[in-house]
Amino acid sequence: MALGTDEIGRFAGFLKEHEAALVESWSHRVADGLRGRLSQTELNRQIEELFRALSEALDGGAGTVEDPNAAELRAVLSELSRSRARQGFTSTETAVSVFALKDALLAAMDARQADAGTLRDFIAFSALIDELGLFTFASYAAAREELIADQAEELLELATPVVKLWEGVVAVPLVGTLDSARAQVVMERLLDALVTTGSPYAIIDITGVPAVDTQVAQHLLKTVVAARLMGADCIISGIRPQIAQTIVALGIEFGDIATKASLADALRHVLRLSGVDTRRNGRKDG
Amino acid sequence: MNAEPQRLTVASDQDVVRVRQLVRTVAVAVKLSLVDQTKLVTAASELARNTLVYGGGGTVEVDRVDNGRRAGIRIAFVDSGPGIADVNLALTDGYTTGGGLGLGLSGARRLVDEFDIDTEPGRGTSITVTKWCR
Ligand SMILES: Nc1ncnc2c1ncn2[C@@H]1O[C@H](COP(=O)(O)OP(=O)(O)OP(=O)(O)O)[C@@H](O)[C@H]1O
Ligand SMILES: [Mg+2]
Numbered sequence: 001m002a003l004g005t006d007e008i009g010r011f012a013g014f015l016k017e018h019e020a021a022l023v024e025s026w027s028h029r030v031a032d033g034l035r036g037r038l039s040q041t042e043l044n045r046q047i048e049e050l051f052r053a054l055s056e057a058l059d060g061g062a063g064t065v066e067d068p069n070a071a072e073l074r075a076v077l078s079e080l081s082r083s084r085a086r087q088g089f090t091s092t093e094t095a096v097s098v099f100a101l102k103d104a105l106l107a108a109m110d111a112r113q114a115d116a117g118t119l120r121d122f123i124a125f126s127a128l129i130d131e132l133g134l135f136t137f138a139s140y141a142a143a144r145e146e147l148i149a150d151q152a153e154e155l156l157e158l159a160t161p162v163v164k165l166w167e168g169v170v171a172v173p174l175v176g177t178l179d180s181a182r183a184q185v186v187m188e189r190l191l192d193a194l195v196t197t198g199s200p201y202a203i204i205d206i207t208g209v210p211a212v213d214t215q216v217a218q219h220l221l222k223t224v225v226a227a228r229l230m231g232a233d234c235i236i237s238g239i240r241p242q243i244a245q246t247i248v249a250l251g252i253e254f255g256d257i258a259t260k261a262s263l264a265d266a267l268r269h270v271l272r273l274s275g276v277d278t279r280r281n282g283r284k285d286g
Numbered sequence: 287m288n289a290e291p292q293r294l295t296v297a298s299d300q301d302v303v304r305v306r307q308l309v310r311t312v313a314v315a316v317k318l319s320l321v322d323q324t325k326l327v328t329a330a331s332e333l334a335r336n337t338l339v340y341g342g343g344g345t346v347e348v349d350r351v352d353n354g355r356r357a358g359i360r361i362a363f364v365d366s367g368p369g370i371a372d373v374n375l376a377l378t379d380g381y382t383t384g385g386g387l388g389l390g391l392s393g394a395r396r397l398v399d400e401f402d403i404d405t406e407p408g409r410g411t412s413i414t415v416t417k418w419c420r
Contacts, residue, residue, distance in 0.1 A: 179299055211324060213335075214387045215335065218386065242324040245325070246321075246397065249393065249397050250328065250394075251392065252393075
């Protein structure tokens with residue numbers, strides 16, 4: 001609900017009149033919530049900046065957080081959320097930085113002596129502060145998502161090494177969730193490695209994949225087909241018993257794709273195919 | 287035993303990952319066997335992705351249940367998307383309108399103990415599954 005013009009004026013006036021006391025008690029309350037994990041100077045600077053942006057928005061006639069005259073205020077709130085998210089504060093701790101202004105206002109109004117008009121104003125001002133708090137909450141969430149996406153991208157690069165296991169055999173051990181983006185990276189890396197090493201065999205090890213659903217299966221099948229088109233044979237290894245049972249119940253069929261319980265089994269399998277003797281005593285099979 | 291049901295919004299791929307993680311945590315807490323944990327997590331993954339892809343997003347609610355003899359988990363997937371006109375067809379192995387394997391819905395039903403589907407074209411789809419401890 002937007003504040004009326006009169007209310008905006010009274011809010012702006014109240015802030016001006018009680019500026020020093022409000023900033024002081026607002027910072028104090030926020031500091032309590034954050035329990036010393038942010039320096040007092042840093043905190044004071046943030047609260048002063050917020051206070052100034054709020055006053056300017058009200059002076060510009062903004063009665064809602066979406067008002068064009070509240071653009072600067074929104075920018076300050078977003079920046080606050082972003083820095084809190086980066087510093088590892090929770091969304092609640094971040095939103096409290098805004099909501100604490102309500103307590104500060106109430107204290108400054110001296111609730112015991114306040115008349116009905118003052119209390120009505122408090123309720124109206126509170127509604128605007130709630131909006132600001134919710135806006136902060138939303139920007140915090142967006143900032144966290146961004147952070148997580150950045151980290152996920154870094155992990156993506158790190159978590160998909162393609163290793164040459166043996167002459168003619170490359171392997172890619174998958175760890176974690178195989179979503180579409182990840183599957184794409186895996187496929188590209190694997191095909192790349194097949195070309196640069198000239199390997200006729202590839203092993204995809206899924207020991208580290210917690211669940212194989214239809215999406216993961218489809219990505220695996222596509223990767224195997226692509227490798228085949230390049231003349232390489234693919235083996236899927238690391239299928240643990242619980243995964244095997246789940247795959248069967250889901251109804252996924254791997255067709256003629258070779259699957260092995262462990263990476264070692266898979267390596268033994270391709271070495272046998274390529275004629276290398278893997279028995280200790282060195283005698284040939286057969 | 288009556289812990290609060292936990293609710294997640296499903297609006298992105300990351301949310302589907304969150305659903306899997308939550309289901310895994312609760313499955314461990316009610317002491318499902320490793321095989322049953324994996325089956326339930328996989329079923330939840332399928333249904334949550336359908337909620338996202340076909341239902342246009344929705345919610346997932348994970349609940350611990352107890353029928354007096356056994357403990358278990360109940361999960362509800364709710365969307366207000368286009369609904370499913372022919373449920374039997376959608377539950378046929380290999381039927382897909384999205385270029386998938388067409389095994390998500392039918393496979394999920396085989397992975398759980400109870401499977402209820404309530405859907406109507408234009409109103410949305412609500413699927414509830416339960417897995418009991420053995
Ligand atoms: N929540 C839903 N809302 C509307 N339609 C749905 C919903 N869930 C499934 N469907 C329909 O049922 C079909 C079958 O679903 P199913 O999960 O079995 O296969 P898929 O998602 O197409 O492929 P897969 O899950 O194997 O990757 C879908 O293609 C879609 O048309
Ligand atoms: Mg599906």
